[in-house]
Amino acid sequence: MKAIETTGRINQDGGLLLDQPLVVRGKLVKIIILIEEDENEVKEWISGISTNPAFDFLKDKLEDIYSITDGKPLND
Numbered sequence: 001m002k003a004i005e006t007t008g009r010i011n012q013d014g015g016l017l018l019d020q021p022l023v024v025r026g027k028l029v030k031i032i033i034l035i036e037e038d039e040n041e042v043k044e045w046i047s048g049i050s051t052n053p054a055f056d057f058l059k060d061k062l063e064d065i066y067s068i069t070d071g072k073p074l075n076d
Contacts, residue, residue, distance in 0.1 A: 001030075004022065004024065006018055006019065006020055006022070007019045007020075010033075016031075016033075
């Protein structure tokens with residue numbers, strides 16, 4: 001399976017508009033759409049979860065079960 005990376009936009013009707021035409025013709029394709037997130041939305045999300053009381057249990061010292069010496073280093 002060959003992969004082609006390109007960019008585009010989704011129009012108001014839900015159609016995909018590519019920024020550049022594809023050079024491949026007459027082939028069956030699978031489409032995976034990765035949507036870039038607005039930086040402000042990411043900041044809002046992080047702010048929201050950092051103040052959400054549902055995550056207060058993570059402030060408990062008993063949750064600190066790992067240290068810097070745990071695990072094994074990854075080999076490159």
